[in-house]
Amino acid sequence: MEETEVSNTRNKSQMDRYRTLVEELNDIATDGRITYVSQAVTRVLGYDPDEL
Secondary structure (H helix, E strand, O other): OOHHHHHHHHHHHHHHHHHHHHHHOOOEEEOOOEEEEOOOHHHHHOOOHHHO
16 A cells, blocks of 8 residues: 555544544533534433534
8 A cells, every 4th residue: 555545544544533532522612602512412412413
């Protein structure tokens, strides 16, 4: 495999792990307004992220 292919594969793997981590967090990020709502908020609050 070429070096760029290895790098791309590694980057995708890291992004997938990060995405899974973020999506499973029971977090809502705010700075005076809601800036991010994880999908896990549905389990915790019973609301779809789009409803917040």
